[in-house]
Structures are given as structure tokens and as C-alpha cells.
Amino acid sequence: MIIDKMRRLIKHACSLPPGVRILVGVSGGPDSLTLLDGLARLGYEVIAAHYNHGLRPEAVDDASHVEAVAQRMGVRFVVNGSDVAAFASSNRMSIEEAARTQRYRFLFNQAQQMNCVAVAVGHTADDQVETVLMHFLRGAGLAGLRGMLPCSVMPEWDDHILLLRPLLNVWRAEITLYCTEHSLQPVFDLSNLDTTFFRNRLRQELIPYLQEYNPQVKDVIWRLSQTAAGDYELLAEMIQAVWQRSLLAEGSDYLVLSLSELRNMQAGLLRNVLRKAVAQLRPGLRDIDFNAIERAGSFVHSPPQTQTMDLVAGLHLYVSGDQIFLADRNSRLLLEEWPQLEPGKVMDLPVPGQLTIPNGWLLGSQVVDGSAVSIEDDPNQAWLDASCISLPLQVRTRQPGDRFRPLGMEGHSLKLSDFWINEGLPRPARNGWPLVCSQGEIVWIPGFRPAETCRVRQETRRALHLILKKRRP
Amino acid sequence: MIIDKMRRLIKHACSLPPGVRILVGVSGGPDSLTLLDGLARLGYEVIAAHYNHGLRPEAVDDASHVEAVAQRMGVRFVVNGSDVAAFASSNRMSIEEAARTQRYRFLFNQAQQMNCVAVAVGHTADDQVETVLMHFLRGAGLAGLRGMLPCSVMPEWDDHILLLRPLLNVWRAEITLYCTEHSLQPVFDLSNLDTTFFRNRLRQELIPYLQEYNPQVKDVIWRLSQTAAGDYELLAEMIQAVWQRSLLAEGSDYLVLSLSELRNMQAGLLRNVLRKAVAQLRPGLRDIDFNAIERAGSFVHSPPQTQTMDLVAGLHLYVSGDQIFLADRNSRLLLEEWPQLEPGKVMDLPVPGQLTIPNGWLLGSQVVDGSAVSIEDDPNQAWLDASCISLPLQVRTRQPGDRFRPLGMEGHSLKLSDFWINEGLPRPARNGWPLVCSQGEIVWIPGFRPAETCRVRQETRRALHLILKKRRP
Numbered sequence: 001m002i003i004d005k006m007r008r009l010i011k012h013a014c015s016l017p018p019g020v021r022i023l024v025g026v027s028g029g030p031d032s033l034t035l036l037d038g039l040a041r042l043g044y045e046v047i048a049a050h051y052n053h054g055l056r057p058e059a060v061d062d063a064s065h066v067e068a069v070a071q072r073m074g075v076r077f078v079v080n081g082s083d084v085a086a087f088a089s090s091n092r093m094s095i096e097e098a099a100r101t102q103r104y105r106f107l108f109n110q111a112q113q114m115n116c117v118a119v120a121v122g123h124t125a126d127d128q129v130e131t132v133l134m135h136f137l138r139g140a141g142l143a144g145l146r147g148m149l150p151c152s153v154m155p156e157w158d159d160h161i162l163l164l165r166p167l168l169n170v171w172r173a174e175i176t177l178y179c180t181e182h183s184l185q186p187v188f189d190l191s192n193l194d195t196t197f198f199r200n201r202l203r204q205e206l207i208p209y210l211q212e213y214n215p216q217v218k219d220v221i222w223r224l225s226q227t228a229a230g231d232y233e234l235l236a237e238m239i240q241a242v243w244q245r246s247l248l249a250e251g252s253d254y255l256v257l258s259l260s261e262l263r264n265m266q267a268g269l270l271r272n273v274l275r276k277a278v279a280q281l282r283p284g285l286r287d288i289d290f291n292a293i294e295r296a297g298s299f300v301h302s303p304p305q306t307q308t309m310d311l312v313a314g315l316h317l318y319v320s321g322d323q324i325f326l327a328d329r330n331s332r333l334l335l336e337e338w339p340q341l342e343p344g345k346v347m348d349l350p351v352p353g354q355l356t357i358p359n360g361w362l363l364g365s366q367v368v369d370g371s372a373v374s375i376e377d378d379p380n381q382a383w384l385d386a387s388c389i390s391l392p393l394q395v396r397t398r399q400p401g402d403r404f405r406p407l408g409m410e411g412h413s414l415k416l417s418d419f420w421i422n423e424g425l426p427r428p429a430r431n432g433w434p435l436v437c438s439q440g441e442i443v444w445i446p447g448f449r450p451a452e453t454c455r456v457r458q459e460t461r462r463a464l465h466l467i468l469k470k471r472r473p
Numbered sequence: 474m475i476i477d478k479m480r481r482l483i484k485h486a487c488s489l490p491p492g493v494r495i496l497v498g499v500s501g502g503p504d505s506l507t508l509l510d511g512l513a514r515l516g517y518e519v520i521a522a523h524y525n526h527g528l529r530p531e532a533v534d535d536a537s538h539v540e541a542v543a544q545r546m547g548v549r550f551v552v553n554g555s556d557v558a559a560f561a562s563s564n565r566m567s568i569e570e571a572a573r574t575q576r577y578r579f580l581f582n583q584a585q586q587m588n589c590v591a592v593a594v595g596h597t598a599d600d601q602v603e604t605v606l607m608h609f610l611r612g613a614g615l616a617g618l619r620g621m622l623p624c625s626v627m628p629e630w631d632d633h634i635l636l637l638r639p640l641l642n643v644w645r646a647e648i649t650l651y652c653t654e655h656s657l658q659p660v661f662d663l664s665n666l667d668t669t670f671f672r673n674r675l676r677q678e679l680i681p682y683l684q685e686y687n688p689q690v691k692d693v694i695w696r697l698s699q700t701a702a703g704d705y706e707l708l709a710e711m712i713q714a715v716w717q718r719s720l721l722a723e724g725s726d727y728l729v730l731s732l733s734e735l736r737n738m739q740a741g742l743l744r745n746v747l748r749k750a751v752a753q754l755r756p757g758l759r760d761i762d763f764n765a766i767e768r769a770g771s772f773v774h775s776p777p778q779t780q781t782m783d784l785v786a787g788l789h790l791y792v793s794g795d796q797i798f799l800a801d802r803n804s805r806l807l808l809e810e811w812p813q814l815e816p817g818k819v820m821d822l823p824v825p826g827q828l829t830i831p832n833g834w835l836l837g838s839q840v841v842d843g844s845a846v847s848i849e850d851d852p853n854q855a856w857l858d859a860s861c862i863s864l865p866l867q868v869r870t871r872q873p874g875d876r877f878r879p880l881g882m883e884g885h886s887l888k889l890s891d892f893w894i895n896e897g898l899p900r901p902a903r904n905g906w907p908l909v910c911s912q913g914e915i916v917w918i919p920g921f922r923p924a925e926t927c928r929v930r931q932e933t934r935r936a937l938h939l940i941l942k943k944r945r946p
Contacts, residue, residue: 136609136693136694136697137683137686137687137690137693138687138693139687139689139692139693139696139697140697141697141700141701141704142615142700142701142704145618198686201686202686206686209682210610213610213671213674213675213679214610214611214612216612217610219612220609220610220611220612221609223612223763224609224612224613224614226763227614227615227741227744227763228614228615229741230739230740230741230742230744230745231614231615231704231708231741231745232741233739233740233741234708234711234739234741234742234745235704235707235708237739238707238711266703266706266707266710267703267706268700268702268703268704268705268706268707269703269707271700271703272703272704272707290696290699290700
């Protein structure tokens with residue numbers, strides 16, 4: 001029965017043919033002994049791998065016991081160990097987290113060295129129920145309600161070797177029976193070793209308590225994991241399709257999506273796409289904050305142009321035309337997308353002539369007749385009354401105390417920082433932003449507005465035409 | 474704050490414009506008073522409707538209190554009541570179920586009479602959390618994890634009047650505050666009245682207990698309801714699309730789906746389509762058995778032709794060509810899909826000639842030369858050695874003791890019932906199935922096999938060619 005369940009699960013999840021080499025993590029407890037025995041009976045070439053966490057003195061005996069079992073079964077045995085407690089304290093991890101990290105590192109290293117196609121571990125249906133319940137209590141969507149997957153790839157350990165959990169459909173009670181029937185002698189129930197305090201309490205208190213509400217609750221939760229996995233797969237496929245339509249560009253610390261595509265999505269789809277975007281840039285982020293996703297959703301539907309939003313985990317959202325950017329606050333994306341000078345740098349902009357901005361931009365100037373002034377509202381061009389300007393024009397980055405009165409604004413000037421907040425220029429872009437100045441005063445902020453003081457009037461005879469553009473690549 | 478939450482929810486869920494008439498269920502407790510007050514402030518034309526369940530003597534006072542509140546607010550008031558306990562016992566319902574039934578009947582009747590577009594009830598975010606948790610414990614997929622919907626139609630009460638739950642995003646704690654701030658005086662906390670023992674225990678014991686595991690558990694569950702609703706909507710849309718591609722025919726007690734479409738679906742999608750099919754034929758079935766859906770899924774992928782399966786709640790699955798039928802075991806579908814005689818009826822099949830089967834089929838016979846015998850394996854045609862047959866041929870339905878040795882079978886004959894079990898003929902089709910007999914013995918089962926005893930041999934000079942076909946419509 002257990003063998004059949006294992007065969008079906010492996011066939012369904014990843015179709016590993018018999019004969020392939022699988023490294024089996026064997027603590028010596030009933031789950032892992034059953035796993036080793038079952039996989040061997042299914043015809044896989046198994047290798048028993050034991051890791052000594054050095055947390056209990058008798059752990060050395062466990063290792064020799066597992067070795068003896070392996071010998072009796074005629075399978076290879078590998079062992080390793082470390083001082084997990086020391087590793088935990090030097091890496092500021094909990095003991096459980098450290099044990100898990102060190103054990104998986106060992107298993108995947110061994111699997112790589114021994115050319116295994118998979119690492120198998122002994123998580124059972126009971127473990128699955130606990131995992132789903134834990135996700136339910138801590139907050140999870142469909143992805144979390146799936147619980148553990150029978151077959152997955154863990155890029156943190158290896159890009160190809162599979163992590164297999166062939167006992168995910170098997171209950172602990174079946175395993176106990178199996179051990180008796182097949183004369184497997186577990187060293188001791190070690191299944192608690194890698195469980196946290198939270199999980200142990202779940203197992204020993206919460207689940208029995210929930211069984212008072214519904215004696216079938218374990219089945220019910222296990223089934224939920226199955227339907228959630230199926231539904232998740234469908235959704236993931238749907239999301240992948242719209243993702244590909246929406247993604248305009250991506251880098252290690254930024255994504256550019258199509259704003260119009262995002263705006264055309266239903267709420268549920270948009271939420272999933274935003275969640276996927278955050279997950280891609282922050283793969284370590286366990287639970288993506290619900291409120292952050294909601295705020296991002298509102299932002300998509302009502303961002304004033306060039307507005308920006310501090311989202312979550314150091315990620316910013318901002319909009320430019322039909323592009324919506326999700327980027328690390330220090331993303332190099334900014335350095336490519338916007339003109340940036342080294343902060344503190346001052347350069348002359350010849351008139352007429354041009355000045356190269358190092359990261360791929362160009363500032364140009366020419367003198368035109370007052371009647372040639374265009375009235376088009378292009379933030380990358382400006383026309384200033386030449387009579388108000390003293391040459392040389394200088395291009396510099398911001399300085400404390402900078403103020404600015406944008407064209408069309410009445411009354412007093414603004415602090416430059418307030419102007420940028422109003423315009424929604426992402427904070428990380430501000431320090432290196434080039435400012436065109438005359439006698440120290442800002443006369444044009446390229447990409448934004450010229451100063452009111454230099455406005456071209458009816459009586460203007462000569463104007464300075466300034467332009468910001470990207471160099472051809 | 475509550476007002477804003479209500480406005481947003483109504484706008485998002487069903488965009489009811491201010492001014493429309495809404496019947497508000499008002500028990501007199503804090504939730505329903507807040508609901509009444511809030512909807513009135515939002516500009517809806519509210520009518521307060523109170524139902525006296527006759528379960529507590531002081532309920533009469535509640536009614537007058539609600540009436541007084543309504544008068545003070547200047548809104549119309551309607552009241553009714555019944556002996557819910559008596560209704561419960563005569564309908565074999567729990568008190569809670571009876572109270573709910575009678576109350577909703579009253580609310581929707583009133584709403585119809587008074588031309589209201591919606592009935593509003595006061596379920597809160599706390600109620601929502603309890604509902605989701607209850608579904609989680611009792612077994613639910615994504616649909617159940619959504620909990621209650623802010624806006625829905627309940628065809629059991631009315632096909633158009635909306636059931637509105639504007640307080641679904643509002644916590645009980647906010648309502649308490651609102652009542653104080655707006656001098657609303659609840660009669661008594663009646664919110665427990667319509668809750669079952671199970672729900673009450675959930676509220677008073679389980680949720681506080683779960684808060685020990687995660688103090689934010691209520692928020693977490695509420696958020697799950699939100700994401701589940703969004704994901705469900707996406708899935709429902711996807712399922713609807715494949716449903717329309719797969720559905721070949723439908724009636725009140727049967728559905729015909731395309732087997733090839735079903736076989737091309739991913740497991741998750743197939744599971745949802747099967748669930749939808751069962752739900753359509755059995756709308757009252759609260760929890761569709763997980764195992765039934767799994768079995769149906771396996772059936773789709775491996776049914777021998779004409780195989781049948783007893784699925785769930787009196788529904789059968791069977792396959793014919795590319796059609797898969799889901800039907801009530803007494804569905805009239807059978808009478809249209811298969812040749813059926815009135816049980817007990819006996820008729821002659823002239824040779825050569827033809828016989829009309831009343832429900833749209835035809836049996837035909839002719840005598841052919843032994844060399845003209847086709848070898849094609851068509852269950853709707855048979856060739857018999859004429860020398861083994863005594864005329865007249867008779868067509869009748871089954872009789873006790875019928876046995877049959879199908880062509881190609883060695884050894885003894887089978888009981889007819891065993892033959893049909895082997896062939897998977899749906900049980901309800903068996904009593905009326907036409908059998909072609911000679912001297913009482915079955916020589917051909919139309920649609921299946923001829924008898925071994927009448928096999929055409931090398932030395933056969935003349936053969937009887939029999940055929941079963943559908944009459945043209």
C-alpha cells in the first residue's frame with residue numbers, strides 16, 4: 001500500500017524511472033527508514049545519507065545504526081556532521097534553522113558529487129497537514145495552502161537535482177505499521193528533531209484540539225493541500241501568460257511592466273502579478289505583505305505621472321509613461337533610465353554646444369530667435385529668455401538650500417526637495433540629477449521645468465534653447 | 474471610517490447608487506443598528522425590517538425598540554414573526570436553521586412587496602473570519618475559503634434582489650465604538666441568536682485559542698478570504714471558458730461532456746470541471762466529496778468503452794464514444810440515448826424486414842450469401858449462420874435465467890447480468906434493452922455481441938445480417 005502510494009506520487013509528480021540514483025536523507029527514524037526501504041523496493045538506486053547534527057551525545061549511535069541498516073539492505077552509506085549549535089550562534093539562526101540548513105547543504109553536496117538525480121526526504125501526510133495549518137495560521141494564499149510539494153527544485157541548493165518527498169501521501173500510522181511488517185527498527189523517533197517549537201505545539205496540542213471540532217480534520221486539511229495545488233497550478237499558468245504580456249524589461253534588481261496591461265487586469269489577477277513581481281525581486285521574502293499588495297494595486301489604478309511609492313522591503317514603485325517600475329531603492333536601473341551625474345560634480349554647458357552626461361545622456365544648447373520659440377510642453381526641452389541668463393551655464397547636482405520656482409508658479413519659490421516630492425522623482429535619483437544653473441541659480445531642471453524667472457516673454461528677442469536627450473546606444 | 478468602509482465595499486461589490494431602496498434586516502443588536510444607520514447616512518432609502526423568532530419572551534420588546542429607533546431616524550419599519558421552534562420541529566430542522574429560513578423568507582418577501590433592490594444584513598468581519606474558519610475545518614476549497622460574499626443573488630429567495638453585506642470589512646470592535654459615538658442603543662447583543670453551537674464555540678473558544686499561536690490570526694484569516702475571492706474569480710472565469718468548450722448537451726438530470734476535451738485538461742482544471750458538473754446536477758449538495766471527484770478524474774482517463782461508474786448522490790458516469798455522461802440514475806437521457814423496449818414486451822423481427830423500436834431506433838434483417846459476410850467489428854451489426862436460426866426471430870427484454878455466450882468466448886455461457894456488468898452497460902438501461910432471440914435463446918444483443926453458437930463458419934452458405942440503427946430524427 002505504501003509502496004503503491006509512493007509509486008503513484010513519484011509517477012504523477014516527476015515520472016522518475018526506476019534505476020535512477022537517489023540520495024535518501026536517513027535520520028534513522030521510522031519515516032526515513034520506510035523511505036529508504038520503499039525506494040529500494042521500487043527499483044531506485046538509493047544511497048543512504050545520514051547527517052549528525054551534534055546536538056545529542058547518542059547521535060553517534062544513530063549513525064552506526066543507519067549504517068548497519070544500509071549494509072543489511074546492501075545500499076551505500078554516506079555520513080557527515082558538524083556542530084550545528086555553533087553554526088547557529090555564529091549565523092544568528094535558530095537551532096532548527098541551522099540544523100535544516102546544514103543538513104540540506106550536506107545532502108545536496110553529496111548528491112552533486114555522487115551524480116544523483118534527486119534527494120529524497122521523508123515528510124509524511126502528517127507533516128503536510130502541519131505545514132498547511134502553519135501557513136493558514138501565519139497567513140498564506142493558495143501557494144502556502146499547497147503545503148510542501150512532492151517534487152521541486154531548490155535553486156538555493158542546486159538548479160537541477162530534485163527534492164523528492166515520496167511519503168507526502170502516507171500517514172504516520174501507516175509508517176509505523178510498515179516498519180513492523182518489514183522489520184525495520186527505527187533508532188528512536190527522531191521526527192521531532194527538525195521541528196520547531198511552533199510545529200511541535202501544533203502537532204501535540206492544536207491538531208488534537210481541532211479534532212474535537214472535526215475528527216476528520218487531518219483528512220480535510222490534507223485534501224485542501226491537494227485542491228490548492230491543482231488550483232494554484234491553473235492560476236500560475238494564467239498568471240504566467242499575462243506576465244509575459246506585461247513584462248517590458250527586467251534586471252536583477254528591477255522590473256518594468258506595462259501600466260496599461262496592469263490596469264486592464266481584474267483585481268485578483270493584478271494582485272497575483274504584483275505578488276509575483278515582488279517575489280521575483282525579493283525571493284527570500286516569506287510572506288508578502290497583504291497591505292503592500294493592496295497599496296500597489298491602488299497605485300496602479302491612480303498614480304499621478306512620475307509619482308513614486310515606497311512599497312515593501314526596500315522596493316519602490318514608480319511610473320513613467322506606460323511603464324511602471326518596481327525596483328530596489330538602490331537599483332542601477334535609475335542610472336540607466338535617468339540622467340545622473342556624480343554628486344558634487346560641476347561642469348560647464350557651452351552655448352552653443354553640448355555636454356555629455358556620463359551615463360548615456362546629452363545636454364545641448366543653442367541660441368534661437370525669440371520668434372522661433374516653440375510652445376510645446378516637452379519636459380526634455382526648455383526655452384529661456386537669454387537676457388536673464390549669465391554665461392557660462394553650469395551643470396551641477398543639488399546643494400543644500402537649493403530653491404526653485406517652476407515656470408507658471410506664482411508667488412515664492414519652493415525648496416528643491418519639495419518640488420521633487422511634488423513631481424514624484426524617485427528619491428535615489430535626486431542626488432545625481434543634473435541641474436542647469438546660471439550664477440548658481442537653477443534655470444532649468446532637465447526632464448522637468450524651466451524656472452519662472454527665465455520665462456520667454458513677448459519682448460524676448462533671443463532665447464536659449466536647451467535640450468536633454470539620450471545618446472544613441 | 475465605518476461609513477467609508479461600507480461605501481467602498483458597496484461600490485466595489487455591486488455599485489448600488491445612493492437613493493435606491495434597501496430593506497435592512499434589523500434584530501436590534503449593534504451590528505444591525507450600525508448597518509441601518511450607516512446605509513441611511515450613505516443616502517440609501519432604507520426600510521427597517523424586524524423578525525420575531527418567538528424564541529424569547531422579551532423579543533416583543535426588541536421589536537418595539539427597533540420600531541422606536543426607526544421612528545427616530547425617520548425610516549419605515551416592518552415587522553413579522555412566527556413560532557420558529559414549531560417550524561423547526563415540523564420540518565426536522567435545527568432551531569438555527571429554521572430561524573434563518575423563516576427570517577430570510579420574511580426579508581425577501583417584504584423586499585419583493587416593497588420593490589427593494591436589495592436586502593442588507595449585518596454580518597461583520599468577525600462573522601466572516603468565523604465562516605472561513607468553519608469552512609476550513611469542515612473541508613472546503615477556494616470557494617469556501619472566500620467565506621460570505623459582500624453582494625450575491627440567492628435564487629432560492631429571489632432571482633434579482635441582491636443580498637448585501639456592507640459590514641463585511643468592519644470589525645465588531647469598530648461597531649461597538651460606532652454605536653457609542655452615534656448614540657445607538659442596541660437592545661441586547663443578539664448577534665449570537667442566529668449562530669449555531671458550532672459557531673459559538675468557534676467564536677468563544679477556538680479563535681481565542683488560535684490567537685495564542687498568532688495574535689493576528691483574525692486579520693490573517695480575513696485576508697485569506699480576500700485573496701481566495703480574487704483567485705476564485707479568476708479560476709471561475711477560466712473554468713467557464715473550458716466548460717463551454719466541453720459541454721455537448723445538458724438536461725435537468727444529465728450532462729454530456731466531450732471526453733477528449735476532458736482528457737486534455739490539467740488535473741486541477743479537470744477537477745474543477747467535474748465539481749462544476751456535479752454541482753449543476755446536485756445544487757443542494759453542500760460538500761462535494763473529494764474522493765468522488767478523484768474517482769471521476771481517474772474514470773475520465775481510463776474508462777473502457779461503455780463502462781459506467783456509480784459516482785455520488787445517485788449520479789452515474791458513463792462513456793459512449795467521445796461523449797461522457799453524468800446523469801441521475803433514473804435520467805430519461807437513457808431512454809433517448811439507447812434502444813429501449815417496454816420491459817416484458819415481445820415482438821417479431823421479420824426476415825427480411827425491419828422492426829421499429831419505439832424510442833427512435835430500428836432493427837433490420839436480411840439474408841446474405843455466406844461469402845458476403847463482413848468481418849468488421851461493429852457492435853451495431855451482426856452476421857449469424859442462418860442454419861442455426863429458427864424463424865421467426867423475436868425481440869424481447871430480459872427474463873430471469875437469461876444466459877449468453879458471446880462470440881469468441883470459450884467454455885460455458887454467462888449469466889446475462891454478468892455479461893452486462895463486464896460490458897459496463899448502465900444498470901438503468903438493462904431492463905428495456907432489446908434482445909434478438911431464436912426459440913427463446915439470445916442470438917444477438919444489439920450494440921454488443923452475437924452469440925458464439927450462431928458463429929459464421931467457413932462452411933456457412935447463408936447468413937443472417939442484422940443491424941441496429943438510429944432512425945433519422
